[in-house]
Amino acid sequence: MNIKSRLTLLFTMLVGSIMALFCLxxxxxxxxxxxxxxxxxxxxxxxxxxxxxxGSTGLSTxxxxxxxxxxxxxxxxxxxxxxxGADSVIFSSGRKHFGLSKTLLSEARAGHEVRTKYQHKxxxxxxxxxxxxxxxxxxxxxxxxxxxxNQLNRLREILVIGWLLSLVLVGVAGWQxxxxxxxxxxDIIDQVNKISAxxxxxxxxxxxxxxxxxxxxxxxxxxxxRLEIAFVAQKNFVSHASHELRTPLALIMSEADLGLMxxxxxxxxxxxxxxxxxxxxxxxxxxxxxxxxxxTDEQAFRVTFSKIRVDEVLWQAKASIQQKNPDYEVHIHxxxxxxxxxxxxxxxxxxLLRTAFMNLMDNACKYSGDNTVNVFLxxxxxxxxxxxxxxxxxxxxxxLPYIFDTFYRSEKTITKAGYGIxxxxxxxxxxxxxxxxxxxxxPGTGTTFIIKFPPF
Numbered sequence: 001m002n003i004k005s006r007l008t009l010l011f012t013m014l015v016g017s018i019m020a021l022f023c024l025x026x027x028x029x030x031x032x033x034x035x036x037x038x039x040x041x042x043x044x045x046x047x048x049x050x051x052x053x054x055g056s057t058g059l060s061t062x063x064x065x066x067x068x069x070x071x072x073x074x075x076x077x078x079x080x081x082x083x084x085g086a087d088s089v090i091f092s093s094g095r096k097h098f099g100l101s102k103t104l105l106s107e108a109r110a111g112h113e114v115r116t117k118y119q120h121k122x123x124x125x126x127x128x129x130x131x132x133x134x135x136x137x138x139x140x141x142x143x144x145x146x147x148x149x150n151q152l153n154r155l156r157e158i159l160v161i162g163w164l165l166s167l168v169l170v171g172v173a174g175w176q177x178x179x180x181x182x183x184x185x186x187d188i189i190d191q192v193n194k195i196s197a198x199x200x201x202x203x204x205x206x207x208x209x210x211x212x213x214x215x216x217x218x219x220x221x222x223x224x225x226r227l228e229i230a231f232v233a234q235k236n237f238v239s240h241a242s243h244e245l246r247t248p249l250a251l252i253m254s255e256a257d258l259g260l261m262x263x264x265x266x267x268x269x270x271x272x273x274x275x276x277x278x279x280x281x282x283x284x285x286x287x288x289x290x291x292x293x294x295x296t297d298e299q300a301f302r303v304t305f306s307k308i309r310v311d312e313v314l315w316q317a318k319a320s321i322q323q324k325n326p327d328y329e330v331h332i333h334x335x336x337x338x339x340x341x342x343x344x345x346x347x348x349x350x351x352l353l354r355t356a357f358m359n360l361m362d363n364a365c366k367y368s369g370d371n372t373v374n375v376f377l378x379x380x381x382x383x384x385x386x387x388x389x390x391x392x393x394x395x396x397x398x399x400l401p402y403i404f405d406t407f408y409r410s411e412k413t414i415t416k417a418g419y420g421i422x423x424x425x426x427x428x429x430x431x432x433x434x435x436x437x438x439x440x441x442x443p444g445t446g447t448t449f450i451i452k453f454p455p456f
Contacts (some may be wrong), residue, residue, distance in 0.1 A: 019167070021419035054130060083139075126138075255275045308353070309345050310353075325371075329373070383454060385450065392446055
């Protein structure tokens with residue numbers, strides 16, 4: 001069942017239930033009203049007959065009934081029986097007397113009105129106070145409210161038919177209501193179906209105010225913006241990677257062509273092979289960096305973190321970078337060593353985190369005039385802060401927003417060896433660890449990269 005049908009069904013059931021409850025309430029209260037009215041009529045009839053009997057001298061029962069019939073006040077199938085103070089029947093308008101127990105007679109004389117049913121008829125037992133203050137009489141009046149029941153049955157038919165017709169109207173109105181409610185969703189679906197990888201710039205619009213569907217469309221547009229940025233980044237990545245790989249490949253092919261153009265001596269062949277080997281090594285380094293970048297994206301979805309000591313990973317990175325580049329100097333400074341070693345632990349991937357630290361150390365040493373980087377480790381309020389400070393020329397403020405983009409290289413670093421991948425890779429790794437990375441730089445005084453690890 002689709003949403004439109006479900007909304008229609010739920011709306012119809014809800015309104016139908018409310019209307020049914022309303023109709024039942026009308027029927028119930030009208031039945032109570034009819035019953036109270038009829039018992040009032042019975043009470044008046046019993047008291048009227050009792051007054052006639054009390055005031056009659058020389059009138060028989062037939063005479064009293066004749067007087068009542070001439071006044072058109074006799075109820076349907078009416079039977080009235082009167083008991084005197086000695087509990088003897090002194091008047092009966094029916095063919096038989098209705099015997100009452102001593103308990104009912106006593107209860108009625110005490111002033112309690114007894115209402116009951118007798119063979120689908122209403123019956124009332126009341127007392128009659130005599131003018132001469134003798135012991136009260138007891139009256140039992142029985143009659144059938146045929147007119148009231150006919151009106152009640154007619155009301156029931158009207159309510160049932162009206163409820164069924166209203167249910168049909170509610171169903172139609174519910175369908176229109178659901179159609180109007182779902183229409184913006186259908187419009188969104190139609191617009192989304194028209195969006196593909198080639199037109200991610202298209203936006204989803206909803207012709208309404210700021211309701212939930214408008215917020216949904218806005219959220220979807222934000223997702224499209226992120227997808228568009230990802231597609232552009234992927235396209236740029238492929239373009240830059242192709243460009244970076246094409247340069248060493250072109251040099252390798254040139255060296256090979258020169259070597260094959262004519263016969264050369266062994267020394268010339270060795271020079272050519274050395275050139276090819278150097279370019280192949282550069283290309284291998286680039287491919288390795290690209291694989292690391294791709295592997296980082298892949299591991300972001302399946303990496304399993306464990307509790308590691310950040311300072312130990314930092315020392316491992318220092319040892320690795322100095323082993324790889326003996327000319328580099330890495331100085332690690334502790335502001336204050338915490339007494340509790342748990343303050344230096346975080347959940348993360350040790351291998352990836354070591355790679356990120358090595359990239360920052362390598363960049364800092366590479367762009368420092370003395371190949372030196374100072375690393376400051378601090379713990380404040382359960383926050384681990386690591387700063388990598390170089391002694392280079394710094395980065396211009398206009399270039400700072402782009403330094404973490406893949407393949408981006410500033411004008412001052414374009415002459416240095418590199419591919420513009422290290423910082424992009426580092427940022428992804430740091431973000432995977434749940435940490436953040438910031439950069440502060442003043443041209444002429446150097447650059448500082450700051451990593452902050454939040455508490456567990």
